[in-house]
Amino acid sequence: MTQTHMVSDLVRREDPLAMNTLDQAETCMTDGHLLFAAGDLQAAELKYWNALALKKEILGPYHLDVAECLEELAELYDLMDNPAEALRFHEFAHSVKVRVLGAYHPVVLKSARTLAKHYPSKPMLAFAS
Numbered sequence: 001m002t003q004t005h006m007v008s009d010l011v012r013r014e015d016p017l018a019m020n021t022l023d024q025a026e027t028c029m030t031d032g033h034l035l036f037a038a039g040d041l042q043a044a045e046l047k048y049w050n051a052l053a054l055k056k057e058i059l060g061p062y063h064l065d066v067a068e069c070l071e072e073l074a075e076l077y078d079l080m081d082n083p084a085e086a087l088r089f090h091e092f093a094h095s096v097k098v099r100v101l102g103a104y105h106p107v108v109l110k111s112a113r114t115l116a117k118h119y120p121s122k123p124m125l126a127f128a129s
Contacts, residue, residue, distance in 0.1 A: 025054035025065075032072060041080055048072045064107075067096040071111075087118050 032047030052069035059065055074089035094111045101108050 021054050021058050025051045025058070028054065029069070029072070036072075036076060036079075041076060045073070045076055045080075048076060062096055062099050064097065064100055067093040067100075070096065083118070087115075090115055090118065 028047045028051035032044045032051065035041075035044035035047060048069055052066065052073070055063065055065045055069055070089045070093035074086045074093060077083075077086035077089060090111075094108070094115055097105070097108045097111050
């Protein structure tokens with residue numbers, strides 16, 4: 001377990017307000033997924049942004065839960081035919097994963113594969129660091 005995860009677990013156990021806020025963030029993510037599946041992309045975008053703001057406030061910008069929100073926004077922007085914004089969020093999510101997990105963690109390498117699709121001329125391992 002990384003130090004970041006240990007700290008966030010302590011925050012969740014010791015601060016009932018933080019727990020409530022993280023629960024709210026998860027509710028926003030779930031609502032976003034449902035709205036995304038229903039095709040209401042603008043409403044899903046708002047829910048994902050709300051979840052991102054709550055998670056960054058409690059967990060800080062370099063946490064895997066924050067990277068998850070960033071990836072959801074990236075996928076949403078891909079579907080909304082906004083490739084520049086999608087790429088920006090994929091890159092943000094990837095940089096968080098690299099910082100938290102290290103360059104050659106399997107989750108980071110999977111994220112690198114996603115980025116490599118946007119940059120077909122670069123080798124996948126160029127994104128690992």
